[in-house]
Amino acid sequence: MSYAGADLLADASWDWSDRFAARAALGGGEVTAILSLAGSPDTITFSGGFPAPETFPVDLVGPVVADLLAHDPARTLQYTPTEGLTTSRAAIADLVSATQGTRPDPAAVLVTSGGIDALSLLARVFLEPGDQVVVEAPTYLGALSGFAGSQAEILGIPMDADGMCVDELERVLGARPRRAAPKLCYVIPDYQNPTGLSLTVERRRALVQSCRRHGILIVEDVAYRELGFDSAPAPSLWSLGPDVVLQIGTFSKILFPGVRLGWAVGPHEVVAAMAVAKQNSDQCSGALGQQIMHAFVTGGYFPAHLARARALYESRALAMLDALDRQMPAGMQWTRPKGGFFVWLTAPEGTDMARMAARSLEEKVAFVPGSPFYPDGRGTNQARLAFSSVPVDRIERGVRRLSDLLEAELRGASTGPRAGSSLRTGG
């Protein structure tokens, strides 16, 4: 609509989108698609990486809230300092200490409104259009769209069974000076989203050394770290290099997502700058959630709660791996996660998993095709299956339908003997 037209047409309305900033067109759409898939009740949803409601400590939350309202109502319902309540920051320091063996200075802990909030604050603090960010390829969708929304250039470093290929990162970085190096290196070292793979101890040490040498801040996302099935995870990157690592954590997976709550811990100047940025995003994280978390830590509820959650997720992972082993057609490969929420599927080269995802949805099974997890469109023959929020009987049924679909697809595609049929088990 033209300017002159506005004077003539009293009730005509403007199209506001022509005034949007360039960044408004970037990032985010994939997340919408995935979250919206999760809503259909009769679909078996391997799509969203949601925590299982069965793990929510419903019986504990009620009494905890009642107690907080009885004894500390003004603090529980009021604003908090932007960095978080002093008690909450200390509780997070205690939790990190108990699970990672090193206690951070509570003054270097920022309470955030979940993991995405921390990523968003980091992007505000560090990223100018054109800046480079290193990620694992594939990686968390929310990180990719967040970094893309900041108009950063994203470098995907390949992964193998031992996690990110740190020697490949070294090769890419070469001998360039710090001012030309990427600003951030985003890594999910434990039971990664979307692959379920973990970074080995040796590579953790190498990654810390490499980023320290190049002056690149490692952003360590520990969203799934406490959800390993059988043994303790490798040392956190932050515990190996607190000078060069900003760790971000979330309570969405280990408590519940219904209060938006997480943390950032790392170099003081980074945490302080994130706190300033937070004044312009949501000012502070909710006091009610902070107080519930504090009560959980100080009440000693986490160990038993996490043990129950781990057992549930392990039973679902095993059910999915068992179903995949029994039902998937030859030529398919998948990872065998030892924790977290996800199995990563690789079909023979040339299989269009985006098309399969659409076909699968008609059969009431939802999953996310692999390509959106890469910064550069690779992964078209891959897919993510989330077992976290699907009961065992539905996992079995969903994998069967998906296997039938892939069986038909691969039979149609191949004429001679199947390529890669010896690679039937997961990589």
Next chain:
Amino acid sequence: MSYAGADLLADASWDWSDRFAARAALGGGEVTAILSLAGSPDTITFSGGFPAPETFPVDLVGPVVADLLAHDPARTLQYTPTEGLTTSRAAIADLVSATQGTRPDPAAVLVTSGGIDALSLLARVFLEPGDQVVVEAPTYLGALSGFAGSQAEILGIPMDADGMCVDELERVLGARPRRAAPKLCYVIPDYQNPTGLSLTVERRRALVQSCRRHGILIVEDVAYRELGFDSAPAPSLWSLGPDVVLQIGTFSKILFPGVRLGWAVGPHEVVAAMAVAKQNSDQCSGALGQQIMHAFVTGGYFPAHLARARALYESRALAMLDALDRQMPAGMQWTRPKGGFFVWLTAPEGTDMARMAARSLEEKVAFVPGSPFYPDGRGTNQARLAFSSVPVDRIERGVRRLSDLLEAELRGASTGPRAGSSLRTGG
């Protein structure tokens, strides 16, 4: 530290601040200062615009949460769609309908994590460095630092007793085409922060017409709208021009801030773009807060709750105005708010209210000097007094100390008869 040095010094650490984005240095510091002032227990704090804990519906929240956990635990503790739960969006539409006389389409309602979240999302959607934004001068600090953080140019339009001088806005806009017009016009029409003043009905209509003609999106902040003392507020800008107004509201003042919760309602394409931006900030607002709010709206608790809150704030406003009337030295002027949290003080030209604020703090009375509320450093002789969270007896005592201080200051400053002594009552 140089790149070569990093190889030589194994345990030397980088200064990360040299890698921060330019925007990291902008905005936010003032808010920290104000929030930190609020922490000292024996200081009478007229500084932070905090809601009174006495208004928090503590007795209702406990049973509401218990009921939600008993009957709807999975939804209450899980992620929600980015736009908010369907039930929450409908509840907000109902609340807006009840208080503003027009019901928005729930599909055009975005649940936000408070008012600042909405401003932050708007900035992401609209603002490129150098874009212009119009604000009332003075205005809300959080808006100024948010817009400044987006590297926008901020145009402050003067206010008088009837609110923003819309004819002055028209004069500034002149005949420039839309592409050269400011992108946003941020207004707090009811019981404004920091002045306590409201925009008259005539000016509301003129503002909507003006911005419609120029194609400027009005951002209407209704944070204090439901906290008028004696009569209904004037029609909301959104109800007058839903095609040209994006309204943002918060539950921090009318319920409690301890769950971060608010709303945005306006043109569909703007709300949709804000929802995409929200996927990269906190993904969704907390379900627990959304569900508590929904229970409050559908349970019909708001009218009685708001009546109690209004009565409390009115008693504090009257106590402050009474104390100012009795104790302030000649030459001082102040506003007489009919709602909200704030009185705006104007000292004779040349009085340095920043210095007075520092002096006052030594006397254990905190307030915010006026200059940070302006985009251009004006207001050095002004100050904001928040009566919202201070009990009546402390208001009386705080105003007395402040009056004594100003009395001494003005006596010292003037030699002849006092200028402006006939303007003793508020403007």
